[in-house]
Amino acid sequence: MATISSHIAVMTFPFSSHPSALLNLVRRLAASAPTVRFSFLSTAKSNQDIFSGQQYDNIRPYDVSDGLPEGFIFAGNVHEPVEAFMNVIPGNFKAGMQEAEAEAGVKVGCLLTDAFLAFGGEMAEAMGVPWIAFWIGGPCSLSVHLHTDPIRSTVGDIGTAHKAEQTLKFIPGMSKIQICDLPEGIVDHLEMPIAHALHVMGLKLPEATAVVLNSYEEIDLAIITDLKTKLKKVLSVGPSILALSSPPKPDESGCLPWLDKHKVASVAYISFGTILVAPPSELAALAEAIEASRVPYLWSLPDHSRRHLPQGFLERTSIRGLIVSWAPQLQVLAHTSVSIHITHSGWNSVLESISYAVPMICRPFFADNMLNCRMVEDVWEIGVRVEDGILTKSGTMKAIQLLLSDDKGKELKENIMLLQESAVKAVESNGSSAKNFEILEDIIGFYG
Template identity: 35%
Template structure:
């Protein structure tokens, strides 16, 4: 039976990027299933589909983006624009919401950590603000130490020092530190510092991770941030009462599931490099022939550059050479794919959602990180959790073939699969009644409810003082 409704609302706002939308909607489902009314605030750009979430209310606000700005391939620049332009539109929308007597009272605001502008909005309305970090704790620790890393000379990154150890953050090397292509070379540094500073000013931080996976980073961050910390992940594995609607911005090709049904257990390599990472035509060709030469069955998500150019980057004769051993789709229902018994490994860009989903299903990884936190995640996958291998350097068909053999055929792959299954078990235990994530969720619920009946924001129509 559904838990008793608590008579209070929580507003949640995601950053409008695929890797950020999914976890905040997952958190919203978790809170809804624990009795809270849910309001999803969102920009007009990449807005979620309200019909997929009939149990939520939605609060759109203007992002003031032009068409060219919204189509940028620079996610950091896009996020900075949203932080600059959205404070006033969100304040106006929230003010109207707070004055609506038909709604359950709003007791708390939960913001994506990337949207640091929400601090000023919540301060002006005297609304308690929690922050969701959609990435891992280990990568956020790196971001939080950017000033120290610059002071010690690791930043800006120098390619000639790539193999040098970062002694303050073992086991990372300089080449594993986050980087991102942007119009402004200082943009990532400034963004990371601002994100960390604004998070420290919040009432608490929610993590889509679990203690047993990232205990060292979580303990260090608790000390450095000085605010309540709630690791309640993995979100997508929580038993929720709400419908599990897809938050994907693309429609998945369901044909891959019956194709997987025809394959042997642990025989298929699933290949997907996420929703943003750009892969050059040369890399696609090298990936293709590496897959072909491996002789392993594969399911490959190949995102189209345009509707007319979907399969054009594939080399001539590739599809004929692999025959029925390979299946190529534009987008896949990833959690279904990773949980399928035919899938034996995952070639991934190591975005946090993908990394965590693979861990939860006990699927070993071939790591090909592209930017930002992905490099940190990949290093932890290969060297700390030991549930994957990294592709070295540039994508080259011979190295691709070797990596596939290591993870799918050789003894190293058997060890890696055993480690992955151990972590899968821990991810399951943490969500059980007395598990670490369940205890953290209970503490988070108590924290949110502690705001109830307080005068945390001004009477509707008044200016915050």
């Protein structure tokens, strides 16, 4: 690489899709600032997963402690590694940054962190450098965390009857959001470490030089406008998948050739992300609904979960179905044969569905899933939530039939195509996301 003009430390929350989302942002910045060194700090496992053979001229991964005891074996409790990691921050990042500075020979001039790592603000202040925070979710979930105290106060004033159905109409752009849609830690489970960390984040983010989102302004204009009154600078720079050119991931399971054999807009794609697995009873119910609906399907399902499928299901549906342990989701959603995305409604999956105009059937599980699902169904009207929020045979069949119907299905498709159009325009040269990214580049160039 050329002579290093400046040095930026990138600090990740090394779980779920957080590191890869932040790396996508850093890749875009690194491409436009070739003399800036980006030191990417994450755990060894996280770095191995997202870099895996990839090398970038001015991005260097550095491993930080994950806090786990030597020889630790994951037994299925997702909270265990998260809590172990939380116990060693920020010391592990400080050590990683010292290593990065020693190797680069240039002091860090800016911190770019996952917004969840709110200590980045205090660290940046102590160093006398700016703090740029990246929020991996959508504007709606960010707004909820910034309004945590007013929400708690309002909820406390509401009687117990129908409390869950009360809306957040006192927050701009959130009149359709109900209390029951809120992530854990806002009004319940306050003792959880994650809840405390997110509350602190909401209090600290107004101090950030800029808060960056993988979203675009037009999708939630009222919410973005409100966020701009509470934060120094709000920069929506996505959708990253439309703004960042990436080589296609290898299709080792043969999903794309299989999709090529099907009619346009005929296949249901099923995926609940890389972390979540639906309960066994729901997997069985979903399989029964798929079989009874006779809809062609491509299902990304971990191998260990296949034992929960009804006996003989794979054999009976083999002609019109394909189950794989992993699917190249972006290429799948972009394929003309895919008409429905059955999803957990995580923000990345929702944004990807919008980017390729695929209506959704949502089964939300945790975190921001419920918020995103509510936006999908009641605000943008680009999909539906499964009946009672749980996968049952009858409820899932009803949702599939609704999306495949001439009237409602056509309406949802038209709505999501309009959102897709606005997303594409946002990342074009004069679009809102493109302009926001230029502002971010200026901040990076000035402070880095």
